[in-house]
Amino acid sequence: xxxxxxxxxxxxxxxxxxxxxxxxxxxxxxxxxxxxxxxxxxxxxxxxxxxxxxxxxxxxxxxxxxxxxxxxxxxxxxxxxxxxxxxxxxxxxxxxxxxxxxxxxxxxxxxxxxxxxxxxxxxxxxxxxxxxxxxxxxxxxxxxxxxxxxxxxxxxxxxxxxxxxxxxxxxxxxxxxxxxxxxxxxxxxxxxxxxxxxxxxxxxxxxxxxxxxxxxxxxxxxxxxxxxxxxxxxxxxxxxxxxxxxxxxxxxxxxxxxxxxxxxxxxxxxxxxxxxxxxxxxxxxxxxxxxxxxxxxxxxx
Amino acid sequence: xxxxxxxxxxxxxxxxxxxxxxxxxxxxxxxxxxxxxxxxxxxxxxxxxxxxxxxxxxxxxxxxxxxxxxxxxxxxxxxxxxxxxxxxxxxxxxxxxxxxxxxxxxxxxxxxxxxxxxxxxxxxxxxxxxxxxxxxxxxxxxxxxxxxxxxxxxxxxxxxxxxxxxxxxxxxxxxxxxxxxxxxxxxxxxxxxxxxxxxxxxxxxxxxxxxxxxxxxxxxxxxxxxxxxxxxxxxxxxxxxxxxxxxxxxxxxxxxxxxxxxxxxxxxxxxxxxxxxxxxxxxxxxxxxxxxxxxxxxxxxxxxxxxxxxxxxxxxxxxxxxxxxxxxxxxxxxxxxxxxxxxxxxxxxxxxxxxxxxxxxxxxxxxxxxxxxxxxxxxxxxxxxxxxxxxxxxxxxxxxxxxxxxxxxxxxxxxxxxxxxxxxxxxxxxxxxxxxxxxx
Numbered sequence: 001x002x003x004x005x006x007x008x009x010x011x012x013x014x015x016x017x018x019x020x021x022x023x024x025x026x027x028x029x030x031x032x033x034x035x036x037x038x039x040x041x042x043x044x045x046x047x048x049x050x051x052x053x054x055x056x057x058x059x060x061x062x063x064x065x066x067x068x069x070x071x072x073x074x075x076x077x078x079x080x081x082x083x084x085x086x087x088x089x090x091x092x093x094x095x096x097x098x099x100x101x102x103x104x105x106x107x108x109x110x111x112x113x114x115x116x117x118x119x120x121x122x123x124x125x126x127x128x129x130x131x132x133x134x135x136x137x138x139x140x141x142x143x144x145x146x147x148x149x150x151x152x153x154x155x156x157x158x159x160x161x162x163x164x165x166x167x168x169x170x171x172x173x174x175x176x177x178x179x180x181x182x183x184x185x186x187x188x189x190x191x192x193x194x195x196x197x198x199x200x201x202x203x204x205x206x207x208x209x210x211x212x213x214x215x216x217x218x219x220x221x222x223x224x225x226x227x228x229x230x231x232x233x234x235x236x237x238x239x240x241x242x243x244x245x246x247x248x249x250x251x252x253x254x255x256x257x258x259x260x261x262x263x264x265x266x267x268x269x270x271x272x273x274x275x276x277x278x279x280x281x282x283x284x285x286x287x288x289x290x291x292x293x294x295x296x297x298x299x300x301x
Numbered sequence: 302x303x304x305x306x307x308x309x310x311x312x313x314x315x316x317x318x319x320x321x322x323x324x325x326x327x328x329x330x331x332x333x334x335x336x337x338x339x340x341x342x343x344x345x346x347x348x349x350x351x352x353x354x355x356x357x358x359x360x361x362x363x364x365x366x367x368x369x370x371x372x373x374x375x376x377x378x379x380x381x382x383x384x385x386x387x388x389x390x391x392x393x394x395x396x397x398x399x400x401x402x403x404x405x406x407x408x409x410x411x412x413x414x415x416x417x418x419x420x421x422x423x424x425x426x427x428x429x430x431x432x433x434x435x436x437x438x439x440x441x442x443x444x445x446x447x448x449x450x451x452x453x454x455x456x457x458x459x460x461x462x463x464x465x466x467x468x469x470x471x472x473x474x475x476x477x478x479x480x481x482x483x484x485x486x487x488x489x490x491x492x493x494x495x496x497x498x499x500x501x502x503x504x505x506x507x508x509x510x511x512x513x514x515x516x517x518x519x520x521x522x523x524x525x526x527x528x529x530x531x532x533x534x535x536x537x538x539x540x541x542x543x544x545x546x547x548x549x550x551x552x553x554x555x556x557x558x559x560x561x562x563x564x565x566x567x568x569x570x571x572x573x574x575x576x577x578x579x580x581x582x583x584x585x586x587x588x589x590x591x592x593x594x595x596x597x598x599x600x601x602x603x604x605x606x607x608x609x610x611x612x613x614x615x616x617x618x619x620x621x622x623x624x625x626x627x628x629x630x631x632x633x634x635x636x637x638x639x640x641x642x643x644x645x646x647x648x649x650x651x652x653x654x655x656x657x658x659x660x661x662x663x664x665x666x667x668x669x670x671x672x673x674x675x676x677x678x679x680x681x682x683x684x685x686x687x688x689x690x691x692x693x694x695x696x697x698x699x700x701x702x703x704x705x706x707x708x709x710x711x712x713x714x715x716x717x718x719x720x721x722x723x724x725x726x727x728x729x730x731x732x733x734x735x736x737x738x739x740x741x
Contacts, residue, residue, distance in 0.1 A: 078523040084516030101524040
């Protein structure tokens with residue numbers, strides 16, 4: 001399948017400071033892509049180039065096989081980290097204005113906004129001023145304004161910051177729904193745990209460089225340390241013959257390091273033979289946080 | 302282009318629909334009407350208390366009944382008694398004050414003291430009425446006593462009018478009022494320019510800052526170019542300014558007329574009152590007035606109005622784009638921004654003072670330079686318009702202003718696109734300068 005977004009060896013400098021350093025990646029249609037990295041890693045600088053807000057110093061970006069140009073912003077929905085709305089404007093007027101700027105006709109925009117307000121069960125908000133809304137409510141409006149023109153590519157920069165758990169779930173389920181409908185989504189955040197549940201493909205960025213990218217599951221497998229956690233019904237008496245090395249034992253919970261994945265069954269049979277009941281047995285995959293820290297260390301070493 | 306239209310529309314409508322805009326637009330002419338009313342009331346206010354003044358005349362100058370005519374609420378009565386007698390029984394008489402005019406002993410004396418006895422010292426008004434009346438009487442008295450000829454004396458009073466005439470026969474003849482009218486008109490237009498540049502320029506500045514503090518600006522520029530956003534804002538606010546000026550230009554005269562009809566207070570009343578005091582002849586003034594009116598009507602409005610609009614737009618665009626650039630740099634911190642706006646307000650203030658001088662000598666070198674120099678010309682040139690400046694100066698001034706406007710908008714756009722995305726950076730002119738040259 002052709003890629004919808006192709007970033008090729010892109011760099012961005014601010015004076016002596018290199019915000020984005022030779023980054024490349026490809027996005028396939030319908031992908032949910034996690035752009036990860038600590039604050040100041042260059043995520044926003046990279047996004048600003050994709051949305052044509054800033055110019056590209058080196059390299060090039062293609063959207064739908066075409067070099068990004070003044071038509072690109074209309075096909076992208078971008079929710080910046082620094083976001084806001086016109087406080088004195090009415091919800092309806094505000095959404096209408098932003099949708100029209102994205103190229104929708106007034107009639108089209110009206111119908112689409114109405115269906116979104118219906119979806120969020122807030123269709124009586126049309127004449128409310130943004131000022132009257134709570135922060136969470138404003139975020140809903142902000143989200144609608146980002147997606148109302150049905151963008152092919154949706155870029156969300158820290159979309160959950162400032163959201164309560166209920167609204168977080170609401171937006172999350174909307175993100176999934178849009179993905180199912182074929183929207184490609186870039187999800188940029190410094191909170192790794194948010195991405196673990198959502199994204200398939202990720203890219204880790206640090207100090208302007210892409211230090212790791214690929215399928216999230218593959219990356220985790222690649223970084224796994226063959227650690228398994230087993231929880232038993234009772235404290236075992238004798239563990240001297242247990243296959244693998246015991247890393248840690250707290251009462252009836254044991255973390256075991258195995259040289260080979262295939263040995264996992266031997267562990268189970270070791271306990272079942274002794275008549276000890278097993279409550280749970282699972283492989284410990286590294287968290288993205290751990291992977292990030294490890295790969296930063298590798299790069300710097 | 303379509304986006305620019307949308308932005309202009311929003312910037313314009315969101316302001317024009319605002320209650321505060323509607324109120325200020327409507328209230329200002331009303332306030333001016335009220336001011337005229339209050340002014341008229343104050344000026345026509347006279348002592349409402351009825352007073353009778355006893356006149357003890359030892360000089361014999363008050364000899365006709367007309368000499369004792371009422372003035373306002375004050376009436377006079379000639380009393381045949383000494384001041385001491387009157388003072389002794391003052392409580393029993395119904396007089397409020399005593400005016401004592403001593404005998405005139407020396408006909409050649411140039412000063413004469415009269416005495417006024419009362420519980421409270423006389424009002425300025427009354428003092429003027431009394432001394433003017435007595436002065437005229439003494440004058441007549443002296444003429445008579447010295448056997449002077451009234452006609453010859455009148456002949457000594459000559460008023461001199463200077464009528465400017467052109468040397469070449471083709472040039473337009475000017476009346477003696479032409480310059481005064483042109484000065485008044487020019488000063489008025491210059492003042493309006495000065496006000497509008499400030500009011501609407503600051504409006505642009507505040508609006509740019511607001512967008513930055515609201516964090517809407519990055520949402521916006523993911524759809525439109527920063528330059529479009531800035532230009533749309535400047536044009537939209539400019540439209541608001543034109544709307545307000547147009548409403549005022551229509552409403553103020555209407556309210557003035559209504560006010561004078563309703564309250565029966567005429568601006569001519571005010572004039573008359575001050576003339577009374579200055580002792581100017583009413584008919585003369587009416588003549589002057591109609592001449593001034595015809596002089597105003599004679600102005601070449603077909604060129605003045607379009608040119609005034611041109612300088613309004615040019616000056617506004619010039620200063621608004623500078624305000625927009627500074628606004629983009631300020632962000633959250635208004636106190637810091639104040640320092641950045643000073644360099645913009647200084648040329649406006651200088652231009653305003655040059656304008657005042659220009660009205661007095663419209664063809665001085667300073668006036669000519671300032672009406673071409675683009676930072677001053679939007680304020681100074683309108684003040685010169687009524688004096689019909691040479692065509693080459695007009696054309697040069699217009700061309701320079703258009704060029705500078707384009708250049709400044711371009712420069713402001715370059716600073717703006719960087720400024721709006723800069724948070725927490727302390728803005729300084731050095732910084733703005735760097736932004737201008739930055740590749741973004």
